[in-house]
Amino acid sequence: MLGLDKRDTKFLWIVIFLTLATPVLLQPFPEGSALAQFNAGYPDLMQRFAIFGIFAIGFNILFGLTGYLSFGHAAFLGIGSYSVVWMYKLLDYNVIWGLPLAVIMSGIFALGIGYISLRRSGIYFSILTLAFAQMSFALAYSVLTPLTNGETGLQVYTSDKQILMGATEPNSPHFFGIVMRDNFWQPNIGGWQFTFNNGYYFCAIIAIIAFYISMRIFRSPFGMMLRAVKSNQQRMSYTGLSPRPYTLAAFVISGMYAGLAGGLLASMDPLAGAERMQWTASGEVVLMTILGGAGTLLGPVLGAGFIKYFENIFSKINDNVLHGWFSFLPDGLEDFVVAVIHPFVGKGWHLTLGLLFMAVVIFLPGGLVELGQRIGRLFSRKAAEDETTADVKPAE
């Protein structure tokens, strides 16, 4: 189906199912229970899963396939956000104008930056992209203030023209009247509270399309060429292929994905700030991709979800929560355990993230996907062993 073979089609269906069922799947604990804080089925967080999933999927097309490590992709995220907010200011709150512009603008910038940066490879490429992103960040903060509104961030003011704005039109981002922040269904089923949010489903559908496109690219001759770039550029050029247009195309595509993600961020919350372009944001998408598994289809999505989930959940765990968990321990021990865990949760979430990231680079270069495969292999081997032992031991 859709130009995919059987296995990939099945895979895609699973991804579609999981994405659409997210509001239910991420809400496994009933409201009011002690574990309810681990629920992630609320709109703001789910939107982030989808948006950063798109960002990471795009980044993976560049880094995962060609091996070129860009440290400046956040610039495109910012460009996407600014494009969308500008369309709000000039036309109206319908995201249909902003999102295509976000993709086009980030594509144009990616073409320019990529054309120059790809003249070098390895660490020099990383530093060039980093330099470009930092430049964009610095300019957005200072000289480009008329375009970016500097430190305050770009937002819609009542004085803005909004020439297409109708009288009955919603006063927040919407897609032909479907208001992003509204929930279309909020059932409460036996203590379980589910939230079905317009914005999430809008992002989710775009994320599925983005995933599908990346899947096609992975399976295409173009994707094979990108892997060839990573593997051996010398052989590639002696095979009559010019590596640079391939890498440039990958760079532009991943830049457009980043722009789309940035545009969606502004579609959920009509704001765009320069800090979105800072290099720590570029570092974040690198973390997501590596953590999930660079070069795999699903890895970046898993990584994005993992990081965003734990960022939200971990940072909510404070000492009271910890004391609640370990109240079964004797007092002295309880205090000790809480004191040990304390630096890693709450505000210390980044410490956990840094340690986790180091551990992944050191022990698990394939990321979560590799972990899954290893565990899978372990089980299948066990299962196989069980079968053989079952064979040797006849029924008694």
Added chain:
Amino acid sequence: MDAILLQILNGLDKGSAYALIALGLTLIFGTLGVVNFAHGALFMIGAFCSVTMQRILTISKVTIDDTKTDFLGNPLKVETPYAVDWFGPDLGSAIIDWSVPLAILLAIPVMIAIGFAMERGLIKHFYKRPHADQILVTFGLAIVLQEIIKYFYGANPIPTPAPAHFTGSFDFGVWLGFEPNAIIYPLWRLVYFIFSLIIIGAVFAFLQLTTFGMVVRAGMADRETVGLLGININKRFTIMFGIAAAVAGLAGVMYAPINSPNYHMGMDFLVLSFVVVVVGGMGSLSGAVLAGFLLGILESFASMNEIKSLIPGIDQIIIYLIAIVILLTRPRGLMGRKGVMEE
């Protein structure tokens, strides 16, 4: 003329910091072939050595002065730093006042120890891995280090004053025959510049004049051959890593009064220092120093109002712009050896 001189002077202190960090970065790259994204964190830890020293020296003994009362009517609690208690009011407060320079004594062993631990515990395992992996793992380490500092010292910048002797300014203009107040330069920045020259000189002297340094330089030029000569180059490289860490740390210690230490200052400096290394030439020590000062001074020139009005925003991007131009036209950098990382 005096305006130009002033800008050159203004560029020197930042340039010194760039040069010192870049020196360590390029030393590590040249000897170990490792791209260390955690080097900025070492600079930051150095700056927090100053903070720590200040805190240690002001640890106080609490005594109760029965003759006075506080505003609630209770006997007044008087905090006397142990330093004052032990050494008397004059020497004691002088010691506290000099906590930043004294922090050097603390920083050297601490930084060398951290450097050794980093190299033996982590970097060693990444010699044979691709540069991308090295960048990634040291990036993770940088996050960890900065979060640890944040945990202990909080997220806000901590003012760490220089000794009172150096808080004033020095009127360069008078000295050079210009009008008074034409070129005024804070004394501590002058100290920082001279200090960094001493450190740079010491590193170069160490590499040029000692046999240890000779072996390391030979190793930078051709690691395999040196290894074949039966010299244990790895042990020396570990020591080199410790030295590079100490250089970055010392740069941080003395920088504390210029810019109140905060946990993310390392990252801020790292990006720029990397640019400095690239402009100077990967693995070139003199290139790093030259480019450090050069970029510091250019940055200061670009922030002149005359230039900013000509090209708006140039002060924000000049360093990156130069890096891009250099990378595209002369990828080995200003002083890089031919063939080193040119691809």
Added chain:
Amino acid sequence: MGILEVKGVNKRFGGLQALGNVNLSIQENTVHAIIGPNGAGKSTLLNVLVGKLIPDTGSVMFDGQSVLGRKPHEINQMGISRVFQTPEIFGDLNVMENVLIPCFAKRDGSFRMHAFESVPNEKDLIEKAEQMLIDVKMIDKRKMHAASMSRGDKRRLEMAMCLVQEPRLLLLDEPTAGMARADTNNTIDLLKEIKAKRDITMAIIEHDMHVVFSLAERITVLAQGTPLVEDSPENIKGHPKVQEAYLGQAHG
């Protein structure tokens, strides 16, 4: 008029004259070996032929067109393929993909944005690649990760990757360097088979006299950057100048 004409090529590296007035003509459908002692300029000459080095003076014409100043991928698209001293393959990809990539390069040119096509749908190219793998007896290894193969297999794969492009000129840079005798003989047999099956011109740069004399139809002897003689293998064997410059030295 040969398929490859090298005329008056000079190349200096600082004070060293690497190539001095090299004239060479490789005839279509022959196996032409270029031999010479170490430092004779064989590798420099090869790098000139594939566009990696640009000579100071002189011309290199392939089929009437100059190759000078062209990029390696352009020269390959003209019909020149190269086998390296240490096999250069796509180690992260499997054997089948390794052979498919040159098929795409041959059909689509140096760049094509086929991001929405699917590899399994390219039946013609897959068939072609499979046939090639059968020819080099590697069809059973088609799913294998290329980097995990033995050196001999990598060499075989590299040749398959070059041959599947149906090049008009195949350049081989010491194809048996560092190989055991058995592997060397296998390689010779493979090359002989290839030559028997199709019209192809080969230029071999080689150290191993056994390889040279089993394959070559013409031999050029290079010494100190200049061609000493060019003749048939029989005549080269007894040539006094060659004995002096090369064999004498090698055995002496």
